[in-house]
Amino acid sequence: MEEWIIMASSLPLVFDAPKRGMPPRHLADLDAEQRREAVKELGLPAFRADQIARQYYGRLEADPEKMTDLPAAVRDKIGEALFPPLLTPVKHIACDGGETRKTLWRAGDGTLLESVLMRYPERATLCISSQAGCGMACPFCATGQGGLDRNLTTAEIVDQVRAAAAALRDGDVAGGPGRLSNIVFMGMGEPLANYKRVVAAVRRITSPAPEGFGLSQRSVTVSTVGLAPAIRKLADEGLHVTLAVSLHTPDDKLRDTLVPVNNRWPIAEVLDAARYYADKTGRRVSIEYALIRDVNDQPWRADLLGKKLRKALGALVHVNLIPLNPTSGSEWDASPKPVEREFVRRVIAQGVSCTVRDTRGQEIAAACGQLAAEADHR
Numbered sequence: 498m499e500e501w502i503i504m505a506s507s508l509p510l511v512f513d514a515p516k517r518g519m520p521p522r523h524l525a526d527l528d529a530e531q532r533r534e535a536v537k538e539l540g541l542p543a544f545r546a547d548q549i550a551r552q553y554y555g556r557l558e559a560d561p562e563k564m565t566d567l568p569a570a571v572r573d574k575i576g577e578a579l580f581p582p583l584l585t586p587v588k589h590i591a592c593d594g595g596e597t598r599k600t601l602w603r604a605g606d607g608t609l610l611e612s613v614l615m616r617y618p619e620r621a622t623l624c625i626s627s628q629a630g631c632g633m634a635c636p637f638c639a640t641g642q643g644g645l646d647r648n649l650t651t652a653e654i655v656d657q658v659r660a661a662a663a664a665l666r667d668g669d670v671a672g673g674p675g676r677l678s679n680i681v682f683m684g685m686g687e688p689l690a691n692y693k694r695v696v697a698a699v700r701r702i703t704s705p706a707p708e709g710f711g712l713s714q715r716s717v718t719v720s721t722v723g724l725a726p727a728i729r730k731l732a733d734e735g736l737h738v739t740l741a742v743s744l745h746t747p748d749d750k751l752r753d754t755l756v757p758v759n760n761r762w763p764i765a766e767v768l769d770a771a772r773y774y775a776d777k778t779g780r781r782v783s784i785e786y787a788l789i790r791d792v793n794d795q796p797w798r799a800d801l802l803g804k805k806l807r808k809a810l811g812a813l814v815h816v817n818l819i820p821l822n823p824t825s826g827s828e829w830d831a832s833p834k835p836v837e838r839e840f841v842r843r844v845i846a847q848g849v850s851c852t853v854r855d856t857r858g859q860e861i862a863a864a865c866g867q868l869a870a871e872a873d874h875r
């Protein structure tokens with residue numbers, strides 16, 4: 498994050514400085530080398546490092562007391578050194594017949610964050626947070642209203658995944674025992690503003706045990722409001738995750754207000770970077786577009802969106818329209834269905850694929866950040 502604060506120092510409203518220090522290190526913050534080092538510091542043989550990691554990533558166990566293949570005498574020591582209190586569930590809220598479950602977490606220092614698990618017949622997707630709060634100040638977003646609290650650590654990002662995978666495996670989510678298959682970084686925060694920790698988390702999520710949970714890279718989506726240099730950097734990481742760019746409008750004039758970071762990296766630069774990503778990874782880029790009544794839903798904007806995307810990305814693009822989930826007391830509202838249908842038709846007419854995203858969790862305030870915002874106000 499720090500590098501972006503410096504680069505965007507002319508945009509104090511857009512990039513707030515984090516308000517808190519970072520929590521102590523956790524096993525999931527460490528790569529294989531660092532894990533072995535940490536175990537050595539505790540005076541334990543190197544093979545314990547993999548053993549602990551297999552418990553965490555393979556068996557989804559985060560309580561050293563339950564790691565019964567470790568000698569009882571060393572579990573306390575390991576707990577203190579590598580498993581500081583990380584995330585405690587404050588509450589779970591379910592809707593869609595229990596198949597959507599939102600969890601509000603409290604981190605060790607009291608920071609609130611959230612994740613949403615969505616079960617579909619053929620997959621189970623977890624939407625995770627990468628920051629507590631967000632400094633991007635998008636005016637239609639609940640998280641954006643509160644500013645950035647702090648970056649999440651790699652472990653805090655990774656543990657949202659472990660907890661959801663364990664809940665599914667143990668049958669704690671409606672629909673019976675299942676397997677976590679997809680991860681989207683679309684919860685609170687701008688993932689690429691917490692670049693190093695997010696990339697480390699993606700590696701833990703996608704590496705096979707004992708290095709990680711072994712999910713396919715193609716099942717992971719990293720979203721961004723368009724931090725162009727970070728998109729290019731991500732393209733060079735050798736990862737094949739899906740990139741989702743929250744565009745929300747095809748013209749800079751409106752985007753400057755809807756997504757204030759556009760003042761720093763305008764649409765042409767963002768689409769250039771997205772093209773670089775698509776070329777480097779061979780992955781089709783997702784364009785996210787929250788359709789807002791009378792704001793960005795006009796037919797001419799649909800035409801312009803289709804034209805610009807076709808020109809910049811050719812066939813390597815797909816548009817996801819998101820019916821806006823209004824936040825309480827907000828002046829922003831979702832577009833009427835006929836307007837939405839016409840918008841889709843026009844984008845497709847330009848030769849760009851376009852669908853409307855299924856909006857799970859409307860009744861539990863699942864637009865990013867709404868649950869944490871509600872809890873904050875109590």
Ligand code: SF4
Binds near residue numbers: 632634
């Ligand atoms: S929409 Fe995303 S990037 Fe914008 S303020 Fe909300 S969380 Fe941040």
